[in-house]
Amino acid sequence: MLSEDGTVMLRLQGVTRTFTLAGVELPVLRGVDLTAREGDFISILGPSGCGKSTLLNILGLLDRPSSGRYFLEEREVEGLNDSELSSLRNQKIGFVFQSFNLLPRLSALENVEMPLIYRGSSAHERRQRATELLESVGLSDRGGHLPAQLSGGQQQRVAIARALVSDPVVLLADEPTGALDSKVGRQIMELFSQFNTERKLTIVMITHDLDLARLGSVRLGMRDGLLGEA
């Protein structure tokens, strides 16, 4: 169920993305419309290769649409340069990856602090904010551990804390439980739900697991580059 009121956090209008491989045009997204309002938990279901990741890359400002329009907080993203996109990623977008993607040489706390470095926060501010976030994912006692010293579930919690440390407009999750066993995966999903309901965090998650997709407030399916009801 899409909420009809509330602030629009992001909006896609007829977004296409076509890759050219060895001279052959390969349309991956073929006109995607999507609106996410504050507090939506959108799960996008689809088989691999259907264009889910490309969609997420576009939403995360890592890729640009071939055509169509993308509004982030009602601001059109088209035409922004690399530096402006980097700043937007830093301030508006939180990423959670399947493989956690923590930096192996940094402690959990330093990993969470990392995005704040790129916006010039003071060391004190960074520490304080990162500590808060680690606490909110239940890892306040693991701040000094290196990723390799943490379990998979703990690593993903650190990654979630890192994604949320900059207070983003939207959290983009790419198969966040794909590398975890089902029990731990469920705990991570509970964390997502908790942030979604308690903090009105907007989440867009892609998955190929129907059970997980059910947790979202909005379920969409993707097939052949088009988005529809699941």
Next chain:
Amino acid sequence: MLAVNAREALRSLAASKQRTLLALIGVIIGIGSVMAMLGLGETVKNEALRQFSQMGTDVITVRPGFSPENEARRPQALLPKDFALLSRYALSVRSVSPEVEIFGKVRAGPAKFEGSIKGVWPAFAEINRLHMARGRFLTPYDRDSSFAVLGHGVFNKLIQQGAREPLQEITIRGRPFSVIGVLAPAELGHNSQMVDDAVLISLDMAQRYAQQPGVSQATVRLWPDADHNQAGAEIESLLSRFKGFPLNLNINSPRQLLEQISRQMRLYTMLLAAVGSISLIVGGVGIMNMMLVSVTERRREIGIRRAMGAQRQDIVTQFLVESMLLSLTGGIIGVGLGEAVSLIAASAQGWQPVWVPGAMLLCLGVSLAVGLFFGYYPARKAAGLDVIVALRAD
């Protein structure tokens, strides 16, 4: 931000110790050899200057210049009496010894050689700070005596060739001379070689042999506070006045010689430092190689940082900090090692060790510049990576 960069750079360097060490060695050798060359060059220069200044910087040499006018006026060439006047009237001149030089055969028993015989005034010994190994030097009372004083080199040569000791008599151009003294080896100085290899007789005696009555050169000792250039001008103008026509003189001061030596040493040092900088370039290439490998290995990290909002410039800075930290570390060790080498070499030679803070700073600056220069390309490459591709890298 820079502090965070430096901390993470240290960790990243520490994480690949072997590679870091290999890259470090290149820089250490490069900077170390440049530093050692600069330090040694400075030490040698100082040593040469010290020795030369010991031998007396207050002595200048005056020679008639070779010009058509001088050739035409040969009969009026500079005579000993002109220099007698000079020592009386020139304010900057403490003492003078004109010399008349002749060449001829010298014999002592079976020993003989062809060489330089100098007619000098008694002041010659004091001016050139000569010491006697035995006997005595010429005095004003020996003007008309067939007395000879042998340079240290000449004496040795004659003895080697079988002259019998004590050497009491030699012949010069067939005329007998009594040997009244032998000089001690002359100290290093601008006249030392010439004095060691000469037979000294009185100026008046030499003039009888010489085809020309003219003086071949004069050594002049100045008062300690005299300025060399002013003294030279005074000598030239006074002698010109005595002769009644403008003279063209060659005036050499050891100070000029010192400057020449310094210049040569500087050139020599530069040359050595240039050789050192070639190994520095090799070190820099080592850094570049290591950083390129590092960028390839850390593509994923770069992708993650970019996804979290790092600007391209942030990535460039991160890698530059790393390469500069590496090269600066190599530079510090290299400077220490190079300085140590030059100090050890100096003390092994018994030279005064010299600290060269300027060269040390220079070397540290150069090592930073090497890190910046050779780190820039890998850093640009890291920043230019496609984020999506980088995120997918192993």
